[in-house]
Amino acid sequence: MWNPIRAVLGSKSPRGIKIIALSLMLVLASALPIMLFSLLAPNDDAPIILGWLFAAGAVLAHVGFLVGILLILRDMYFTKK
Numbered sequence: 001m002w003n004p005i006r007a008v009l010g011s012k013s014p015r016g017i018k019i020i021a022l023s024l025m026l027v028l029a030s031a032l033p034i035m036l037f038s039l040l041a042p043n044d045d046a047p048i049i050l051g052w053l054f055a056a057g058a059v060l061a062h063v064g065f066l067v068g069i070l071l072i073l074r075d076m077y078f079t080k081k
Contacts, residue, residue: 016072023064030057 008021034050 014072014075016068016070016075019064019068019071023061023068026064027058027061030054030061 004025005022008018008025011018013021031054034046034054037046037050038044
């Protein structure tokens with residue numbers, strides 16, 4: 001079975017790109033429950049915990065994106081080759 005996390009970690013991409021890809025997976029995984037609930041539920045009242053789960057995942061993913069960008073910039077401009 002294909003594991004996307006193992007595929008990202010095993011790729012030959014720079015560390016920053018890997019962190020950005022993992023952050024994108026995190027935000028998708030945290031948004032999936034509230035998207036499925038809003039698609040399948042008969043009413044529009046989503047539980048608060050799903051909103052908090054999405055918010056926490058989005059915050060962590062944005063932090064991961066920032067760290068990934070900073071690693072890419074450091075690798076491109078500040079490391080000696």
